[in-house]
Amino acid sequence: MKANNSTPFAIEVTDLCKRFGPQQVLSGVNLQCPRGQVTTIVGPSGCGKTVFLKHLMLLLRPDSGRIVINSTEVTRLNARGLDKIREQFGVLFQGGALFDSLTVFENVAFPLVEKTKLSREQIAEAVTQKLAAVGLEGMGNKYPSEISGGMQKRAALARALIRNPSILYLDEPTTGLDPTRTGSIHELIRHTHQRFGLTVVMVSHDVPQVFEISDRVAFMHDGRVRLDGTVAEVMDAHDPVFERFLAGTASEDEDLRAPGTTETRV
Amino acid sequence: MNTPTGITPAKRWLVSPIERLGAMVLDAIDALGGFVLFLLYAVREIVLPPYKVRLVLRQIRIIGAESSFLVALIAVFTGMVLGLQGEFTLRKFGAEGALGTVVSLVLVRELGPVLTALMVTARAGSAMAAEIGAMQVTEQLDALTVMAIDPVQYLVSPRILAGVISLPLLASIFDVIGILGGYAVGVGLMGAPAGSYFNGIASNLAGDDVAGGLYKALVFGLIVAWVSCYKGYNAPRMATGVSRATTEAVVLSSVLILMFDYILTSLLLK
Ligand SMILES: Nc1ncnc2c1ncn2[C@@H]1O[C@H](COP(=O)(O)OP(=O)(O)O)[C@@H](O)[C@H]1O
Ligand SMILES: [Mg+2]
Numbered sequence: 001m002k003a004n005n006s007t008p009f010a011i012e013v014t015d016l017c018k019r020f021g022p023q024q025v026l027s028g029v030n031l032q033c034p035r036g037q038v039t040t041i042v043g044p045s046g047c048g049k050t051v052f053l054k055h056l057m058l059l060l061r062p063d064s065g066r067i068v069i070n071s072t073e074v075t076r077l078n079a080r081g082l083d084k085i086r087e088q089f090g091v092l093f094q095g096g097a098l099f100d101s102l103t104v105f106e107n108v109a110f111p112l113v114e115k116t117k118l119s120r121e122q123i124a125e126a127v128t129q130k131l132a133a134v135g136l137e138g139m140g141n142k143y144p145s146e147i148s149g150g151m152q153k154r155a156a157l158a159r160a161l162i163r164n165p166s167i168l169y170l171d172e173p174t175t176g177l178d179p180t181r182t183g184s185i186h187e188l189i190r191h192t193h194q195r196f197g198l199t200v201v202m203v204s205h206d207v208p209q210v211f212e213i214s215d216r217v218a219f220m221h222d223g224r225v226r227l228d229g230t231v232a233e234v235m236d237a238h239d240p241v242f243e244r245f246l247a248g249t250a251s252e253d254e255d256l257r258a259p260g261t262t263e264t265r266v
Numbered sequence: 267m268n269t270p271t272g273i274t275p276a277k278r279w280l281v282s283p284i285e286r287l288g289a290m291v292l293d294a295i296d297a298l299g300g301f302v303l304f305l306l307y308a309v310r311e312i313v314l315p316p317y318k319v320r321l322v323l324r325q326i327r328i329i330g331a332e333s334s335f336l337v338a339l340i341a342v343f344t345g346m347v348l349g350l351q352g353e354f355t356l357r358k359f360g361a362e363g364a365l366g367t368v369v370s371l372v373l374v375r376e377l378g379p380v381l382t383a384l385m386v387t388a389r390a391g392s393a394m395a396a397e398i399g400a401m402q403v404t405e406q407l408d409a410l411t412v413m414a415i416d417p418v419q420y421l422v423s424p425r426i427l428a429g430v431i432s433l434p435l436l437a438s439i440f441d442v443i444g445i446l447g448g449y450a451v452g453v454g455l456m457g458a459p460a461g462s463y464f465n466g467i468a469s470n471l472a473g474d475d476v477a478g479g480l481y482k483a484l485v486f487g488l489i490v491a492w493v494s495c496y497k498g499y500n501a502p503r504m505a506t507g508v509s510r511a512t513t514e515a516v517v518l519s520s521v522l523i524l525m526f527d528y529i530l531t532s533l534l535l536k
Contacts, residue, residue: 057412083414097409100400111413 007071010035010167010199011056016065018051025051027223029065034216038193038200042207043220044245049203050094052220053171056201057091058082070166087115089167090160094175096152098144098159104131105140108158115163130158133195134188150181154188161192168192170202182206186213207246211235219245304418304496305426311419312427321424322431329390329425329491330432334439336389337382341440344377345369345447352448353456362458366466369448370441374471374479378441380527383433383486387519391494394425395515398498399508407499422499426491433487434480441479478534485530486523493519 011033018026025048033039041049054060055067058074067074074085098107108127112118118126131140134154144152153173160168173189174182186206190213193200204210211217211231218228219242227239234242348369356362398421401407407417445467452458494515501511 054408057408059408059411086412086414089412091409091412093405093409095404097405099406099409100404114415115413 008034009068010070011201012066012068013056014066014068016052016055016067017063018048018055018060019063025223026055026062029220029223029225031218031225031228033199033201035199036197037215038189038202038213039216039218040210040214041201041203041218041220042205042210042245044248045205047220048223049220050171053169053201053203057089057169058085087163088165089169090163090165092153092156092160092168092170092173094171096144096149096156098152098156100144102143103140104136104142104144104147104155107144107155108140108162111159111162126162127158130162131155133161133192134158149176150185153177153185157188157192161196164196165198167199167201170200170204172203172205174204174206182209186210189213221245300500301496304422304499305492308418308422308426308492308495311416311423318420318424321420322427325424325428326432328393329386329428330435333386333389333432333436337385337436337440338443340381340385341378341443342447344381344440345373345444345449346451348372348377348444349448349450349452349458350456353452353458356458357456363462364466365448365452365458366445366463367470369452370445370467370471371475373444373448374441374475376479376527376531378437378444379433379479379482379486380523382437382440382483383490383523384520386429386433386436386487387490387494387516387523390429391490391519392512392516394491394494395498395501395512396508398422398495399501399511402499402501403503403507417499422495425495426488429487429491430484431487433483433490437479437483474534478530481534482527482530485526489522489526490519493522 009032011031013029013031016026016029017024029048029052031039031041041052043049051060055062056069062075065075069085070088072081072085074082077085098104099110102110105127106113108130109123112123112126127140128137131137134157136151136154136158139147139151139155144155147155157173170189174185177185186209189200189202192198193213202210202214214231216229217231217234218225219234219239220226221241227234227237227242229237349365352365352368353362356364356368398407401417401421407421410417410420449463453460453463497511497515497518501507
């Protein structure tokens with residue numbers, strides 16, 4: 001692996017453009033994600049956050065622009081080259097994307113079973129360790145349909161981590177969870193990030209709670225990154241569009257939780 | 267689309283249907299191209315190593331073995347009705363002795379492969395489309411891809427190979443059981459001469475008939491697995507995506523099976 005060299009960035013994206021039919025979804029995205037930090041992408045729904053993340057996951061090819069992951073330019077790689085990069089990251093999809101015909105244990109073991117020559121015992125040990133790391137000890141024999149949404153996210157996170165990637169992508173890791181579970185998944189992300197020293201790139205709609213576990217924030221708007229920097233920098237930028245976005249999501253949250261209460265945001 | 271300036275409504279009225287037809291033709295070619303490329307890609311993964319024997323065997327169990335009871339059930343009733351209808355009709359011409367020949371030719375050349383394929387479409391094809399469609403809609407296919415596992419190689423190729431292997435075997439079961447069903451009713455119930463039933467088969471059912479029937483079944487197996495996997499793989503990401511993929515898979519497979527039955531029959535009868 002070509003890690004820890006030259007640039008301090010695990011991911012560098014330059015002028016990324018993508019169009020679906022007549023719809024220009026990404027029109028020149030620029031973003032740099034420092035190695036070992038948590039970068040959180042926020043923005044109104046439908047603004048292209050998932051599409052952008054799918055480019056980083058090598059699931060979509062850009063129309064133009066450059067993506068450098070761990071010092072490798074990935075946009076022109078062939079299938080074998082892409083697979084090499086894929087070994088360096090893990091993904092937690094929005095819905096978890098666990099294989100529902102396999103148990104939790106088999107799901108977490110799957111990448112090792114399919115892609116490595118580890119023995120059965122080695123695999124069992126690695127899986128048990130990762131399940132413990134996400135707080136799912138003893139749940140290995142359950143099927144995804146038998147566990148709660150929060151547990152599915154945990155199991156999917158264990159699967160994403162099983163090959164010890166250096167980068168972790170998270171697409172809305174807390175969608176569909178109640179506030180308590182959201183908090184505990186955030187805690188788990190922070191813990192995982194610190195324990196494994198990962199570079200984390202996350203899309204989230206939990207504004208502003210998610211800023212507590214983020215090092216950097218990128219605000220996407222109209223197919224571009226309109227604003228990015230450390231959490232403090234972004235909050236101090238006084239960008240009118242960003243402030244309107246913050247106000248919008250915050251008031252939505254308040255409507256849901258405690259009708260009548262006024263601004264409690266700091 | 268930007269309309270050039272200076273175009274009158276009359277001209278647009280004339281041009282736009284042609285334009286729309288053109289766009290439709292292009293879309294159709296595009297869709298057909300995707301459909302054919304999908305198969306070529308899956309076949310390439312079948313031919314090239316590594317060979318996923320375990321996955322293929324599992325699919326043969328699901329498509330083949332688990333469909334065999336249903337196929338046998340349909341076969342026995344089909345054979346019985348052929349025995350009934352055949353004996354009833356042949357008796358009018360004083361040709362009771364030809365029952366075995368008629369039943370076996372109809373089954374081996376036509377009904378065996380076609381009905382087997384339609385049953386497999388209903389049972390295994392729909393399941394394939396639904397399973398792969400659900401995986402598409404819930405991002406499980408993307409999850410495979412990011413694990414550096416090619417979903418076509420892992421899911422589609424084994425199913426297509428298993429379809430091609432299973433269908434001729436199932437059609438053979440259908441033929442044999444159908445012929446026995448025809449015997450039970452035609453000879454046992456209606457009193458057609460027992461000896462001439464199997465003698466007729468032995469002397470009139472040629473190797474070409476059997477080969478032609480198996481060849482048809484093989485093509486139908488390819489069609490069912492190909493169409494079902496394609497529809498599942500391209501299931502739209504919305505609430506009704508899976509049900510739509512499943513319906514389209516069953517309808518398109520059935521239509522293509524009957525269409526290719528005619529085409530293959532006209533080629534084989536030459
Ligand atoms: N595969 C696709 N084909 C066509 N349009 C797409 C595709 N994927 C996403 N889009 C469109 O791109 C836009 C951005 O989507 P997305 O990135 O999912 O938004 P979000 O920021 O909420 O994650 C949406 O309008 C969506 O309809
Ligand atoms: Mg999204």
